[in-house]
Amino acid sequence: MKSSRKHHGRLAAAEADTLRHAPERLYVGELRLTDFRNYATAKLSLDARPVVLVGDNGSGKTNLLEAVSLLSAGQGLRGRPYSELCRKTGAGGFAIAARVTSRHGEVEIGTGIAAGTPETATGRVVRIGGKEQSAGALADHVKLVWLIPAMDGLFTGPASERRRFLDRLVVTVDPKMRGPLGRYDRAMRQRNRLFQLREYAGALFAGLEEQMAEAGVAIAASRRDALERLTRLIERTHATRGDGPFPHAVLALEGTLESALEDRPATEVEDEFRHALMQDRERDRAASRALAGPHLSDLIVIHGPQNAPAPHCSSGEQKALLLGLILAKAELIKELEGVSPLVLLDEVAAHLDASRREALFAEILRLNAQAWMTGTDRDLFQPIAQNAQIWSVNRGKIGA
Ligand SMILES: Nc1ncnc2c1ncn2[C@@H]1O[C@H](COP(=O)(O)OP(=O)(O)OP(=O)(O)O)[C@@H](O)[C@H]1O
Ligand SMILES: [Mg+2]
Known part of the structure; x- marks a missing residue:
């Protein structure tokens, strides 16, 4: 332990200055919360270095990470309805405000919902530099990757979770893809709704199937592109650094459109899919949902060094594989954007042995x-203590 402290001490001396205020970095400089989960009010002033939050179970650590995750587009790392984020004994509503330094310079970001917002409302208010914008606009300022305990079963659980993981990668690589992803989902739901309504009018279906085909092929193509980029990066890292502490992943896509795009042009695949949707209308009607399409695709992950499917690996191996995947994703974003994304790691250190933790x-x-x-244990972070800002969290209060 002693020698590692020394080693990291040297790192601190060499890098402390560049770490603190380098403008080419993405970092949260200040975070203020009002009535957010178990925080009545809280304020954190930060520099660009990594942030460590230490506290007992239930103190509010994950809640803080969740607040940070809402500084980017999407529904945050728990993906919960916004009404749930309002402090239970608060005035109703919640607010997150942050001063963020990104490649566009320093910007003030605010987000939340107002008191009295109906529980059924699905949106949140977003202000960037004082101007009201859509939540999607946040993606241009703040990029993030995260790893949370709920993702432990990513490889063994339902394909929907892996698809969400994949599509988060897709929109980080290409934020414009939020459009087709939303369009596909809406058109598919409306088509399902027509089944429920016992609607048979071909023209109604044709319009929605047209949208599903157009958006669906765009989604499949961008998944292939994003996965190819990530794969190239993983292969390059593996070639130069060999088998490190985090095993490399071999990735593949399983999906009809994704496979079709391997040997046919997009326009052809789009026509085929539209035709298939029309042909399979009665089959889908019987099931009350579309039984084929990119909403059913899966991400296949292989543990590279073991050449084994991820679900067959031990839980520790899966965790290391997943962490490697998250770090590769962060590296890919850095390559594309020029700056590293925020990396939110909830309870990760505790599950790694000392050498992996240091790695x-x-x-x-x-x-x-x-x-x-x-x-929960400050000691685990000792090797990075010199290079990090450590805060203790206690029942919705943050202290040094
Ligand atoms: N809307 C809310 N209003 C008030 N309290 C809330 C709300 N939502 C969650 N909480 C509480 O916030 C507390 C802290 O939760 P959080 O998940 O951040 O804890 P944690 O520090 O990550 O704990 P652990 O180490 O167990 O993961 C919990 O006791 C939870 O019940
Ligand atoms: Mg937690």
Whole structure:
């Protein structure tokens, strides 16, 4: 332990200055919460270094990570309805405000919902630099990747979770893809609704199937593109660094449109899919849902060094594989954007042995990422203590 402290001490001396205020980094400089989950009010002033949050179970560590995750597009790392985020004994509504330094410079971001917002409302208010914008606009300012305990079963659980993981990668690589993803989903739901309404009018179906075909092929193509980029990066890293502490993943897509795009042009695949939707209308009607399409695709993950499907690996191996995948994703974003994304790692350190933990910290420093890490045990973060900002969290209060 002693020698590692020394080693990281040296790192601190060499990098402390560049870590603190380098403008080419993405970091949260200030975070303020009002009535957010178990926080009545809270304020954190930060520099660009990694952030460590230490506190007992139930103190509010994951809640803070969730608040940070809402500084980007999407529904946050728990994906919960916004009404759930309002402090139970608060005035109703919640607010998150942050000063963020991104490649566009410093910007003030605010998001939340007002008191009195009906529980059924699905949107949130977003202000960037004082101007009201759509939540999607946040993607241009804040990129994030995260790893949370709920993702432990990613490889063994339902394909829907892997698809969400994949599509988050897709929209980080190409934020414009939020459009087709939303359009496909809406058109598919409306088509399902027509089945429920016992609607048979061909023209109604044809319009929606047209949209599904157009958006569906765009989705499948961008999944292939994003996965190819990630695969190239993983292969390159593996070729230069060999088998490191985090096993490399071999990735593949399983899906009819994704496979079709392997040997046919997009226009042809789009026509085929539209035709298939029309042909299979009665089959889908019997099931009350579309039984084929990119909403059923899956991401196949192989543990590279073992050459075994991820679900067959031990839980520790799966965790290391997943962490490697998240770090690769962060690296890919850094390559594309020029700056590292925020890396939110909830309870990750506790599940790694000492050498992997040190490797993780070294990787975070190499990425130059403002990583946000949580844990109940401060000692686990000792190797990165010199290079991080450590805060203790206690029942919705944040202290030094
Ligand atoms: N809307 C809300 N209003 C008030 N309290 C809430 C709300 N939502 C969650 N909480 C509470 O916030 C507390 C902290 O939750 P959080 O998940 O952040 O804990 P944690 O520090 O990550 O704990 P652990 O180490 O167990 O993961 C919990 O006790 C939870 O019940
Ligand atoms: Mg937690």
